[in-house]
Amino acid sequence: MRFGDRGYPNCVNASVAKQLIESHLVSGEMKPGEEIAIRVDQTLTQDATGTLVMQELEALDLDRAKTEVSVQYVDHNLLQADEKNAEDHAFLRSACRRYGLWFSKAGNGVSHPTHMKHFGKPGKTLIGSDSHTCAGGSLGMLAIGVGGLEVASGIAGEPLYLRMPEIWGMRLEGELPPWVSAKDVILEMLRRHGVKGGLQRIIEYHGPGLAHLTAMDRHVIANMGAELGATTSVFPADDAVRVFLREQDREDDFTELVAEDADYDISDEIDLASLEPLIAKPSSPGNVVPVREVAGTPVSQVVIGSSANPGLRDFAMAAAMVSGRQSSDAVSFDVNPSSREIFADLTKMGATLDLISAGARLHQTGCMGCIGMGQAPASGTNSLRTFPRNFPGRSGTKEDSVWLCSPETAASAALTGEITDPRDLADKLELEYPSLDLPERATINLDMLVAPLEPDEAQREELVKGPNISALPDFPPLPDRIEAPVLLKLGDDISTDEISPAGARALPFRSNIPKLSDFTFTQVRENYPQQAAEIKDTTGHIVVAGDNYGQGSSREHAAITPRYLGLHAVVAKSFARIHWQNLANFGVLALEFDEPGDYDRIDEGDTLVLDRLRDLLPGDRHAQIHNATKDETYELHHRLSERQVEAVLAGGRIPLLARRPDADQEKVDV
Ligand code: MIC
Numbered sequence: 001m002r003f004g005d006r007g008y009p010n011c012v013n014a015s016v017a018k019q020l021i022e023s024h025l026v027s028g029e030m031k032p033g034e035e036i037a038i039r040v041d042q043t044l045t046q047d048a049t050g051t052l053v054m055q056e057l058e059a060l061d062l063d064r065a066k067t068e069v070s071v072q073y074v075d076h077n078l079l080q081a082d083e084k085n086a087e088d089h090a091f092l093r094s095a096c097r098r099y100g101l102w103f104s105k106a107g108n109g110v111s112h113p114t115h116m117k118h119f120g121k122p123g124k125t126l127i128g129s130d131s132h133t134c135a136g137g138s139l140g141m142l143a144i145g146v147g148g149l150e151v152a153s154g155i156a157g158e159p160l161y162l163r164m165p166e167i168w169g170m171r172l173e174g175e176l177p178p179w180v181s182a183k184d185v186i187l188e189m190l191r192r193h194g195v196k197g198g199l200q201r202i203i204e205y206h207g208p209g210l211a212h213l214t215a216m217d218r219h220v221i222a223n224m225g226a227e228l229g230a231t232t233s234v235f236p237a238d239d240a241v242r243v244f245l246r247e248q249d250r251e252d253d254f255t256e257l258v259a260e261d262a263d264y265d266i267s268d269e270i271d272l273a274s275l276e277p278l279i280a281k282p283s284s285p286g287n288v289v290p291v292r293e294v295a296g297t298p299v300s301q302v303v304i305g306s307s308a309n310p311g312l313r314d315f316a317m318a319a320a321m322v323s324g325r326q327s328s329d330a331v332s333f334d335v336n337p338s339s340r341e342i343f344a345d346l347t348k349m350g351a352t353l354d355l356i357s358a359g360a361r362l363h364q365t366g367c368m369g370c371i372g373m374g375q376a377p378a379s380g381t382n383s384l385r386t387f388p389r390n391f392p393g394r395s396g397t398k399e400d401s402v403w404l405c406s407p408e409t410a411a412s413a414a415l416t417g418e419i420t421d422p423r424d425l426a427d428k429l430e431l432e433y434p435s436l437d438l439p440e441r442a443t444i445n446l447d448m449l450v451a452p453l454e455p456d457e458a459q460r461e462e463l464v465k466g467p468n469i470s471a472l473p474d475f476p477p478l479p480d481r482i483e484a485p486v487l488l489k490l491g492d493d494i495s496t497d498e499i500s501p502a503g504a505r506a507l508p509f510r511s512n513i514p515k516l517s518d519f520t521f522t523q524v525r526e527n528y529p530q531q532a533a534e535i536k537d538t539t540g541h542i543v544v545a546g547d548n549y550g551q552g553s554s555r556e557h558a559a560i561t562p563r564y565l566g567l568h569a570v571v572a573k574s575f576a577r578i579h580w581q582n583l584a585n586f587g588v589l590a591l592e593f594d595e596p597g598d599y600d601r602i603d604e605g606d607t608l609v610l611d612r613l614r615d616l617l618p619g620d621r622h623a624q625i626h627n628a629t630k631d632e633t634y635e636l637h638h639r640l641s642e643r644q645v646e647a648v649l650a651g652g653r654i655p656l657l658a659r660r661p662d663a664d665q666e667k668v669d670v
Contacts, residue, residue, distance in 0.1 A: 013260060015262040016204055037160065040067055041126065048555070051511035055469070065156075071101065073111035076371050082508070094461060096450070104449050108365070112130075113135075113339055116219060118449060125144075126144070127154050132145060134230070147582040149582075149653055161641070161643065163200065165201050172185075175209065179421075179423045179433055180275050181314075189224075196551075198229045204264065205218070224285065238256065238258055282402055285388065295419050299383070306367060319346070331414055336369070336370075345443050358415075372393075376396030378397070389404070396504055484535075485605060487531060516557055539566075540568045544570075556585065570590050572592060572593075
């Protein structure tokens with residue numbers, strides 16, 4: 001049955017994305033650019049962002065989750081070099097028990113594929129405090145990565161507010177040739193459109209080529225839609241989704257959700273048969289070239305895993321390619337199984353033995369090196385990874401050189417010690433493209449997925465907070481006048497990894513804002529935290545940036561820690577969606593140049609003045625900024641809704657949410 005048959009009149013012949021939005025629309029009009037609000041069915045959080053979400057639930061004084069399903073995963077901060085990560089895990093477990101959330105224990109699996117296996121349902125909405133939540137689009141869900149505060153609000157029963165995106169129909173024709181796989185499809189999208197190509201868009205895949213892509217292949221493609229800046233990616237819920245749910249013993253959760261002759265705001269096409277192995281060069285997922293163009297480049301590390309290539313097929317493919325062979329002695333060949341169940345299936349198939357016999361280093365299930373939690377490569381050497389992103393320094397090594405590719409390309413390099421097109425390796429070794437014999441029924445083991453407590457019991461639970469878990473900072477309202485220096489002038493595409501770094505040193509402080517702030521911007525300016533702290537209580541400061549400021553991860557820490565160090569405003573050519581929302585949530589003014597050329601007129605150290613902010617903001621989308629050093633004035637605008645303006649003026653949304661008139665009511669009606 002389609003949604004149009006269920007009484008949503010505008011859903012007939014609409015794209016899958018519009019059917020999903022209309023069936024969850026709470027307010028607003030589905031016109032591109034307008035603010036809409038949608039009902040939230042499911043949420044996911046992971047440990048690196050989830051500690052803050054749980055602290056936010058506490059600040060909201062939530063009694064119990066109001067969503068259909070909310071799951072907290074522990075998959076990022078897995079190394080336990082000291083007590084901090086383990087204490088965060090204990091805090092998260094206690095918060096799940098207190099607020100009625102599912103808890104996926106450390107080592108159970110990476111959130112996105114695990115959620116897809118156990119909770120994903122066609123036709124539902126899912127928001128997650130992780131930019132790769134969009135992977136859920138593979139099952140015909142509307143799955144959107146957002147900041148932690150949006151997730152906390154969603155858990156508390158609030159709708160998600162977002163600007164209605166354009167729907168970008170991507171027709172897939174043909175079938176992928178041997179040695180080319182789903183990762184090459186999304187790399188082709190990045191090759192064509194770059195890291196800004198999906199901004200303010202939902203990418204909807206359709207067409208005959210879908211018949212040759214499994215639900216897990218679609219996960220690979222949907223996951224890295226985040227790298228294009230897209231709001232999300234959506235696939236129909238068709239037979240491939242039914243097959244996937246049957247493999248997981250959940251066929252009853254299947255609902256068909258398809259679009260026929262849908263109208264798209266933008267239309268485009270990929271002929272799958274024409275694709276070749278591709279690779280993203282350091283240090284942006286948008287730097288994509290054919291593998292043959294860079295063949296022969298020496299490689300010191302190969303890593304297979306992460307939510308970008310999490311399927312059994314991805315590991316089994318690498319295992320089949322290295323079976324009976326040895327990895328190059330120049331290479332550290334690392335494998336991070338994406339879930340315990342996939343690891344079990346891999347083992348039952350004999351593939352684990354193939355991998356370790358070929359010299360693979362098997363790590364625990366989880367994200368691991370993807371966020372720099374271990375697996376840091378040697379400086380200046382090339383690391384090939386099947387991961388989703390390779391922003392500078394994200395691996396934990398400051399001068400890193402990380403490349404992104406498919407499991408086929410990664411396994412080829414593991415064998416040869418240099419970047420190698422898998423088709424050329426196949427010719428040399430007379431290798432057939434492996435035809436994998438995957439089980440019809442996946443291993444299902446729910447023992448490490450702990451169900452929510454009953455309400456009575458939950459109410460008696462206390463939060464378990466180790467000494468590293470700080471209180472959420474209290475930010476004062478926005479001043480009426482800001483006269484502050486430009487402490488940093490940055491270029492285009494600054495990622496949140498450059499604002500609040502990943503890596504095993506910083507991540508244990510994700511639940512401790514004062515400590516984490518010491519790492520802010522250190523990737524671009526070692527002494528930014530000291531410089532900012534010196535003027536925090538006098539003038540505060542401003543950051544000026546180019547296009548797509550804050551691309552990448554959803555970590556709200558990238559808004560909170562600079563705010564903690566006195567950041568009042570960011571003036572940029574443009575912003576990435578999630579970070580822009582996070583800035584508003586934590587009381588930082590995000591302003592855009594009317595004339596991008598004015599960016600060139602400002603220098604680091606200039607004093608900028610923003611006046612009468614309290615009058616200026618509501619309803620008035622224009623602003624001016626005076627450069628007191630150069631005696632020049634620039635025209636700017638903001639795109640904040642009334643709701644966001646209120647939040648920015650108040651010093652962020654937390655004080656507002658805690659004051660909700662219905663906050664007490666919500667406590668009793670659980
Ligand atoms: C990422 O891939 O960058 C992460 C790690 O999953 C982040 C979350 C985080 O910063 O913890 C994301 O994409 O949101």
